[in-house]
Amino acid sequence: MTTFGFTLHATDGAARTGAIATPRGTIRTPAFMPVGTAGTVKAMLPESVAATGADILLGNTYHLMLRPGAERVARLGGLHAFMHWDKPILTDSGGFQVMSLSGLRKMSEDGVAFRSHIDGSTHMLSPERSMEIQRLLGSDIVMCFDECPALPASEAEVARAMRLSMRWAERSKAAFGDRPGHALFGIMQGGVTRELREESARALTAIGFDGYAVGGLAVGEGQEAMFGVLDYATGFLPEDRPRYLMGVGKPDDIVGAVARGIDMMDCVLPSRSGRTGQAFTRRGVVNIKNARHADDPRPLDEHCSCPACRNYSRAYLHHVFRAQEILSSMLLTWHNLHYFQELMAGMRAAIAEGRFAAWQAAFHAKRAEGDI
Numbered sequence: 360m361t362t363f364g365f366t367l368h369a370t371d372g373a374a375r376t377g378a379i380a381t382p383r384g385t386i387r388t389p390a391f392m393p394v395g396t397a398g399t400v401k402a403m404l405p406e407s408v409a410a411t412g413a414d415i416l417l418g419n420t421y422h423l424m425l426r427p428g429a430e431r432v433a434r435l436g437g438l439h440a441f442m443h444w445d446k447p448i449l450t451d452s453g454g455f456q457v458m459s460l461s462g463l464r465k466m467s468e469d470g471v472a473f474r475s476h477i478d479g480s481t482h483m484l485s486p487e488r489s490m491e492i493q494r495l496l497g498s499d500i501v502m503c504f505d506e507c508p509a510l511p512a513s514e515a516e517v518a519r520a521m522r523l524s525m526r527w528a529e530r531s532k533a534a535f536g537d538r539p540g541h542a543l544f545g546i547m548q549g550g551v552t553r554e555l556r557e558e559s560a561r562a563l564t565a566i567g568f569d570g571y572a573v574g575g576l577a578v579g580e581g582q583e584a585m586f587g588v589l590d591y592a593t594g595f596l597p598e599d600r601p602r603y604l605m606g607v608g609k610p611d612d613i614v615g616a617v618a619r620g621i622d623m624m625d626c627v628l629p630s631r632s633g634r635t636g637q638a639f640t641r642r643g644v645v646n647i648k649n650a651r652h653a654d655d656p657r658p659l660d661e662h663c664s665c666p667a668c669r670n671y672s673r674a675y676l677h678h679v680f681r682a683q684e685i686l687s688s689m690l691l692t693w694h695n696l697h698y699f700q701e702l703m704a705g706m707r708a709a710i711a712e713g714r715f716a717a718w719q720a721a722f723h724a725k726r727a728e729g730d731i
């Protein structure tokens with residue numbers, strides 16, 4: 360059985376392309392992970408998600424522990440069998456979602472006690488319980504249990520949360536144990552403060568992980584501040600391990616992150632905005648609900664090979680959105696996920712051929728401002 364392993368194929372500036380081998384398949388990097396929060400990428404069959412080119416998807420400890428329950432998923436054969444996805448799954452550890460979704464929380468050194476946003480029942484998460492849940496789910500890449508401070512946060516608050524997260528990373532690794540073919544990723548915290556980011560990276564590399572995430576970003580700091588952190592933070596991490604930027608992002612965020620040495624990303628944007636009628640194209644965003652599309656016989660994007668662009672006009676997509684037909688969410692989600700995967704495939708090829716700067720210039724040149 361192949362264990363877990365990252366191979367770098369080429370670099371171009373700080374950008375890298377490679378592959379992560381796992382027992383459930385290879386992940387081509389840079390990789391974009393569609394978000395399948397509650398065991399489904401909303402409005403998509405797993406086969407459709409695979410058809411867009413995704414090699415891996417993200418699941419959430421927080422949602423699945425509340426409903427249907429991690430022990431139940433384990434009894435039913437684990438998350439892959441449960442949701443009919445046999446490729447790799449990365450699960451987030453729950454801390455971020457507790458802080459953003461649950462009510463009535465009590466934080467301590469041990470972990471977080473909280474009430475479910477679904478039915479108000481009380482639950483707790485700790486590094487140990489998060490590792491147990493992710494093992495019960497059967498995820499291939501497990502995330503350390505961490506605290507991502509909400510903005511605005513003072514530097515003292517960011518330092519406190521980072522140091523707690525480093526102690527939780529130690530406990531996560533101890534609880535994860537030795538699981539060949541499964542990976543545990545540490546999560547760097549430290550806000551936008553270089554010294555705190557360096558302290559976090561040192562702590563994580565001293566513990567030793569299969570991969571390293573840059574956490575604590577895409578929480579409202581803005582693209583300039585995020586890129587400012589990435590300009591130095593990826594360099595603090597081992598170059599022979601995958602680097603995962605959590606929660607990112609818009610297409611230009613993704614391109615800028617890859618240019619700064621990021622290998623993996625996840626974001627709800629393509630699926631969530633697909634359901635609201637926002638289509639991402641190489642020339643910018645199309646708001647399909649806009650009346651000006653009502654009679655337009657052209658596809659969303661004449662260069663796109665997805666089912667929405669091959670078989671339907673903007674007029675039809677406009678119609679099914681205005682009529683609130685379920686098909687509208689399916690088609691635009693599929694298109695957006697396909698577009699995001701095309702973006703990643705374009706960058707992987709450009710980096711492999713040493714022409715990433717030209718690819719970036721062309722990417723930015725094509726994008727019209729505003730709605731198209």
Ligand SMILES: CNc1nc2cc3c(=O)[nH]c(N)nc3c(CCO)c2[nH]1
Pocket residue numbers: 451452453454455502505506507546573574575576577578605606607625626
């Ligand atoms: C949308 N922005 C975002 N920033 C994040 C930051 C974090 C983080 O710091 N830690 C953990 N565990 N998850 C995070 C997640 C959820 C995954 O997308 C984030 N998502």
Ligand SMILES: [Zn+2]
Pocket residue numbers: 659660663664665666667668669694697
């Ligand atoms: Zn399309």
